[in-house]
Amino acid sequence: MPSSRLPLLLFLASLAAAPSLASAQVVMTWGYPSPPLDQDRPPSNLRAVQVAAGGTHGVGLREDGSVATWGQTIYSQSNVPSGLRAVQLSAGDKHTLALDTDGYAVVFGSNEFSQSDVPAGIAALQVAAGLNYSLVLRTNGTVSGWGDNSQGQTSIPFGLTATQIAAGFYHSLAIRPNGSVAAWGWNADGQCNVPAGLIPSKVAGGYRHSLALRADGSVVAWGRNSEGQCNVPVGLVATQIAAGDDYSMALRPDGTVALWGTNVRGQTSACHYTGVLQISAARHYWMCIVAAAHCTLDQSEVFAGDSATGTVRLANRAPAGGTVVGLTSDDPRVHVPASVTVPQGEMTATFPVTTDFGVTGDSTATIQTVYGTTQGEGRTVPAKLKVKRATASVTTNASVVEGSTTKLTLTVGLTRPTDRNVTFTLSELITNGTFNFPASITVPAGATSGKGYATVNLVSFPGQRVIELRHEGNVVATTPIAIKQLRGTLTFDAPSILSGGSTTGYLFLGSPVREALHVLIDCSDTNVVVPREVYVMAGARIVQFPVVTSAVAADQTVSMRAFYGSNATGEYPVIGSLRLLAVPSIKSLTLPASVYGNGKITGTVRLNKAAQAGGTIVQLSSSDPSLRVPASVTVPQGQYSATFVATASDVASAAWTPW
Known part of the structure; x- marks a missing residue:
């Protein structure tokens, strides 16, 4: 019959079903054994740390290593050897197999099939009792068996070494060191046909079927399935397994029991037990140990900020004055009272479970009782509460121009509303100083979003930035944003200017600036x-400035650059060009070589380049008052020359007049 070895450290059990004493773990049974020999009636004062269900009897291991038995006695299966102190028990149909504190197998009860004839000197790690045979896992990893071998159940495969063993009714199983399973004995229904690739952590044998428990908690069954004993419940996760006569059972992590297969004796009817610490199966009934105190929750998961109700459950009614049970939570954001008092005569008391709001990811809290003065009393089954935290998001403009008056709209969203105001702060990833964030953004109670606004400063370089959303200092969401350069153009009143003159230059920005902009x-x-x-005033996008030029001898183009913001380093300057036009000069002045007194002559002024717009004025003068010339002559626009008339006075003799 299936059994597993307990750790060498034993646990003290408390007195059961005694209202005047504190609650202690109790042994419970389920189903109706056949024949009824009181094997389902454990002593009311048994404080067991391990139990084993046999065909005609039951056995329990106390913390001090002593053994309790009940049920049929005619085969001496209840005659515990004097002074026996054990660390593990296993019960067959009419015999009991124990592993004593010295590491040796001890058998008592029926010896009809020599199942109680222990080979001398067997040092063992684990014992397992089949229907009428015995198995031991020796300290060197080998397996020994004796007793009924009618189906080859004690014919150990040659060379077998193992880390765990299990005995069914007429077949045996073992887990090899490499994790694979060996099975031998009666195989009429395929109970020894191990599924390919199976690597379990535990195995168990029933009447004509086998069970295995994988490390992930999943259960595998094979062999006879006439009563559905191999139909493992979908999604079952277990910590222990046990197999009986055409039925199967498993202990879930939450301390409840899963049952499937035949129910002819009520062995698989709906079981209400909680806080179960250990299970053991026999022919038509099974037994378990229920923790002295444990807790359950009315919900398996809640949203962060919501609450649940827990219930402390005792294995026995609280004595006079009530029973105080401590409580702990391993998650600082999940709160339970330090203790709860179960009133006198009661077995349960409720307590509140509250959770802090958060957006830093789901978590699972372990809530458990703290009870008793010994390890045995303190053994419990913790309750698990999954806390689902709201997911937060932050969105904003896809892009914004540095230093501009544009405001960023920051929208913080939650996947669900909460019953309280939720406050967030904002930061910038890696770089700093790009944004002027609000002190915080609050999502009001009952809402799923909140808004805030930010502005953007001038930056040293344009490009992508990342905004971080924080709750209680933790980054819970991010959003990218492109920072664009504040572009501009340099222009002038006209694209060209006559050198020596002046004009006005203009810097036009692509966006108004939020603060006064210093421009070099x-x-x-x-x-x-x-x-x-120069300075562009806050809210403006244009600034003008004077441009003064000197005369140049030849036309030329002059470049000017403006620096500000992200182009202040010169990497992205704003460039403008102004064309300087050279001023025309006199190439020649010609007159006839002579003129008669009181006569007139025509002179010609020639320029080195075409006259500018509006014409070019040439000043004229004569060094001899006897030859009069106009004060000036204008060369028409686009022309290279112009004529003028000079008048001579009457003279007494010929004279030479220089210009």
Whole structure:
């Protein structure tokens, strides 16, 4: 019959079903054994740390290593050897197999099939009792068997070494060191046909079927399935398994029991037990140990910020004055009272479970009782509460221009409303100083979003930034945003200017600026003078500045650059060009070589380049008052020359007049 070895450290059990004493773990049974020999009636004062269900009797292991028995006695299966102190028990149909504290197998009860004839000197790690045979896992990893071998159940496979063994009714199983399973004995229904690739952590044998428990808690069954004993419940996760006569059972992590297979004796009818610590199966009934105190929850999961109700459950009614049971939670965001008092005569008391709101990811809290003065009393089954935290998000503009008056709209969203105001803060990933964030953004109680606004400063370089959303200092969401350069253009009143004159320059920005913008203007040409710095006023996008030029001998183009914001380093300057036009000069002045007194002559002024717009005025003068010339002559726009008339006075003799 299936059994597993307990750790060498034993646990003290408390007195059961005695209202005047504190609650202790109790042994419970389920189903109706056949024949009824009181094997389902454990002593009321038994404080067991392990139990084993046999065909005609039951056995329990106390913390001090002593053994309790009940049920049929005619085969001496209840005659415990004097002074026996054990660490593990297993019950067959009419015999009991024990592993004593010295590590040796001890058998008592029926010896009809020599199942009680222990080979001398067997040091063991584990014992397992079949229907009428015995198995031991020896300290060197080998397996020994004796007793009924009618189906080859004690014919150990040659060379077998194992880490765990199990005995069914007429077949045996073992887990090899590599994790694979060996099975031998009666195989009429395929109970020894181990599924390919099976690597379990535990095995169990029933009448004509076998069970295995994988490390992930899943259960595998094979062999006879006439009563559904191999139909493992979908999604079952277990910590222990046991097999009986055409039925199967498993202990879930939450301390409840799963049952499937035949129910002819009520062995698989709906079981209400909670807080179960250990299970053991026999022919038509099974038994278990229920914790002295444990807790359950009315919900398996809640949203962060919501609450649940827990219930402390005792194995026995509380004595006079009530029973105080401590409580703990391993999650600082899940709160339970330090203790709860179960009133006198009662077996349960409720307590509140509250959770803190959060958006830092789901978590699972372990809530458990703290009870008793010994390890045995303190053994419990913890309750698990999954806390689902709301998911937060933050969105904003896809892009924004540095230093502009544009405001960023920051929207914080939650996947569900909460019953309280939830406050978030904002930060910038890696870089700093790009944004002027609000102090916080609050999502009001009952809402799923909140808004805030931010502005953008001038930056040292444009490009993508990442905004972080924080709750209680933790980053819970991020959003990218592109920071665009504040672009501009440099223009002038006209694209060209006659050198020596002046004009006005303009810096036009692509967006109005949020704060006054300091702009540096640079021109490396000494023929042009501009102010070194100018300011674009807050809210404006244009600034003008004077441009003064010197005369140049030939046309030329002058470049000017403006620096501000992300282009202040010179990587992205704003560049403008102004064409300086050379001023025309006199190429020649010609007159006839002579003129008669009181006569007139025509002179010609020639320029080195075409006259500019509006014409070019040439000033004229004569060094001899006897030859009069106009004060000036205008060369028409686009022309290279112009004529003028000079008048001579009457003279007494010929004279030469220089110009």
